[in-house]
Amino acid sequence: MESATHSWWNLGYYGIFACVFAEQIGLPIPALPLLVAAGALIASHELNLWASLLTAVGAAVLADVIWYAIGRAKGATVLNLMCRISWKPDTCISKTKVIFSNHGTKMLVFAKFIPGLSSLTPPMAGLSRIPWGRFLFYDALGALIWAMLPLVAGSYIEQALSIIVTHAARLKGDWPWACAAVIAGVLAWRYRNRRRYVAELNRGRAKGIAVADLKARLDRGEPITVLDARDATTMTAESVLIPAAVWIPYVRLPSRLAALPLDKPLVVYCDCPEDQTAVAMADYLTTQGAREARPLLGGIDAWRAQGWPTEPWRAEAEAADNAAALSV
Numbered sequence: 001m002e003s004a005t006h007s008w009w010n011l012g013y014y015g016i017f018a019c020v021f022a023e024q025i026g027l028p029i030p031a032l033p034l035l036v037a038a039g040a041l042i043a044s045h046e047l048n049l050w051a052s053l054l055t056a057v058g059a060a061v062l063a064d065v066i067w068y069a070i071g072r073a074k075g076a077t078v079l080n081l082m083c084r085i086s087w088k089p090d091t092c093i094s095k096t097k098v099i100f101s102n103h104g105t106k107m108l109v110f111a112k113f114i115p116g117l118s119s120l121t122p123p124m125a126g127l128s129r130i131p132w133g134r135f136l137f138y139d140a141l142g143a144l145i146w147a148m149l150p151l152v153a154g155s156y157i158e159q160a161l162s163i164i165v166t167h168a169a170r171l172k173g174d175w176p177w178a179c180a181a182v183i184a185g186v187l188a189w190r191y192r193n194r195r196r197y198v199a200e201l202n203r204g205r206a207k208g209i210a211v212a213d214l215k216a217r218l219d220r221g222e223p224i225t226v227l228d229a230r231d232a233t234t235m236t237a238e239s240v241l242i243p244a245a246v247w248i249p250y251v252r253l254p255s256r257l258a259a260l261p262l263d264k265p266l267v268v269y270c271d272c273p274e275d276q277t278a279v280a281m282a283d284y285l286t287t288q289g290a291r292e293a294r295p296l297l298g299g300i301d302a303w304r305a306q307g308w309p310t311e312p313w314r315a316e317a318e319a320a321d322n323a324a325a326l327s328v
Contacts, residue, residue, distance in 0.1 A: 061136070124233070
């Protein structure tokens with residue numbers, strides 16, 4: 001390949017390890033272009049395929065093991081922290097949990113191909129208490145497939161990649177500015193969408209109810225239906241809810257809508273940053289004709305912070321309990 005390729009891409013195995021590890025640990029550093037370039041160097045016999053593959057897989061698995069251990073130790077807290085800095089935290093958390101609930105450990109095989117899921121899946125596996133051996137098997141298999149594809153692709157497009165790099169090298173000192181302009185444009189677009197989303201979220205939270213107000217209304221015997229919007233993975237890990245609350249995760253809401261007393265006050269809570277799932281669920285209930293649907297500000301964490309009691313959630317009795325609660 002051209003010498004320009006060396007100056008730009010030939011970082012060796014240390015570069016492969018550092019770039020892959022950084023991406024999998026959560027830094028905004030794309031590893032895919034480097035792996036494609038490494039594949040081109042493999043085709044020109046300047047890197048070894050198996051050594052490159054082993055390096056990439058080892059870096060990915062190491063980062064995933066770190067997140068798995070943190071998720072196992074800290075539970076949902078680490079997911080909330082990671083998603084709090086994302087562009088759309090409610091989607092970040094809820095979609096990951098829903099997909100993980102549907103696919104389990106098999107999600108580890110394809111998560112790296114889905115933007116936003118790669119860094120979240122290992123702590124979710126830890127939160128779900130998936131055994132170490134099972135986690136390592138599926139995670140390593142997923143990392144192997146994920147790293148192999150760009151390496152093989154790069155080896156087949158060596159000539160094309162060399163031409164691209166050669167032409168790009170002619171920009172000399174201008175190419176960093178061109179890249180910076182593209183990145184700045186993308187970030188500006190995403191920041192604009194983020195601000196719009198936060199504004200909508202704040203409007204929803206302005207309609208919320210404080211835990212003290214909810215407690216007072218419940219103590220007075222007002223006919224309020226409290227809905228727990230948390231997903232099955234979180235419920236299995238924590239297994240408690242606000243007394244008399246009905247567990248209906250957001251993804252099941254459309255199928256359970258007919259059983260809800262839309263003519264009575266509804267209060268929705270979650271355990272997500274800024275009550276995002278609760279706000280979305282309350283908004284949906286309002287569009288479906290609910291007379292009063294409000295998010296609980298602070299969710300179940302704010303309730304527990306007051307020292308108020310919770311009650312155990314039993315998965316095997318969930319259907320019967322919900323039917324009884326909704327019939328009141």
